[in-house]
Amino acid sequence: MAQLTIRGLPxxxxxxxxxxxxxxxxSMEAEVRLILRQALILPTETPMGEAMAAxxxxxxxxxxxxxxxxxxxxxxxxxxxxxx
Known part of the structure; x- marks a missing residue:
């Protein structure tokens, strides 16, 4: 598993x-992992109009x-x- 260091975090x-x-x-580390996973890996929600059309x-x-x-x-x- 990779490691990441963030410098200069406000x-x-x-x-x-x-x-x-x-x-x-x-933990803060677990929270960051989840935030990154949700932002980059998990599918985004379908916009309402697209869902209704489907x-x-x-x-x-x-x-x-x-x-x-x-x-x-x-x-x-x-x-x-x-x-x-």
Missing amino acids: EEVDRALRAQAARHGR IWRQSGITDEEQAFLEGTRDRRAHEPMSFE
Whole structure:
């Protein structure tokens, strides 16, 4: 396994990293490993629009049915809820 030394880490980054590691119950080293792994290795989340398009494709719904369903949405502007 490789080792990494980071020089010149700003004080505020060091403090934030230590605090985050403590909140998660991990060592600072383990926290850095996880952060790097999540940033570089794990797949990123799919944007909402792409996820919804994939669901439409997988459902087998036709383009005409999709157009009909999209046309049935209420597109009127709504007033925000009042809590008074």
